[in-house]
Amino acid sequence: xxxxxxxxxxxxxxxxxxxxxxxxxxxxxxxxxxxxxxxxxxxxxxxxxxxxxxxxxxxxxxxxxxxxxxxxxxxxxxxxxxxxxxxxxxxxxxxxxxxxxxxxxxxxxxxxxxxxxxxxxxxxxxxxxxxxxxxxxxxxxxxxxxxxxxxxxxxxxx
Numbered sequence: 001x002x003x004x005x006x007x008x009x010x011x012x013x014x015x016x017x018x019x020x021x022x023x024x025x026x027x028x029x030x031x032x033x034x035x036x037x038x039x040x041x042x043x044x045x046x047x048x049x050x051x052x053x054x055x056x057x058x059x060x061x062x063x064x065x066x067x068x069x070x071x072x073x074x075x076x077x078x079x080x081x082x083x084x085x086x087x088x089x090x091x092x093x094x095x096x097x098x099x100x101x102x103x104x105x106x107x108x109x110x111x112x113x114x115x116x117x118x119x120x121x122x123x124x125x126x127x128x129x130x131x132x133x134x135x136x137x138x139x140x141x142x143x144x145x146x147x148x149x150x151x152x153x154x155x156x157x158x
């Protein structure tokens with residue numbers, strides 16, 4: 001099983017990571033807790049997703065060593081143009097950094113806003129996630145691919 005019921009520890013764990021990033025990062029960066037762990041009541045993989053918004057993406061590479069010193073592994077764009085991506089394994093964390101104005105910022109923040117304000121969609125997504133986990137207990141890639149349509153429908157709402 002890779003899905004977990006919502007945990008009240010997730011916001012606390014996000015804040016711990018946020019403090020560490022802000023202490024290590026030199027320059028301007030805004031941080032946001034994103035993904036399913038940011039939505040109370042939503043089932044999620046036990047991974048904290050963090051969105052970083054910066055005025056200039058070039059500054060991220062300058063800060064790469066500082067972020068690696070606090071446990072993040074730099075993975076460049078990791079398949080998404082306009083993103084700098086880091087991950088951490090000790091406490092599983094995905095850190096997505098985009099330059100101000102990137103459409104992905106709106107997608108991530110819009111998802112959180114909609115899911116927090118629409119209990120009907122939250123329940124629908126929980127049902128979908130649990131059904132897909134049941135269908136693909138050992139295949140996270142298929143699980144991910146089959147729920148993309150739901151996220152695409154959410155993205156049309158903003």
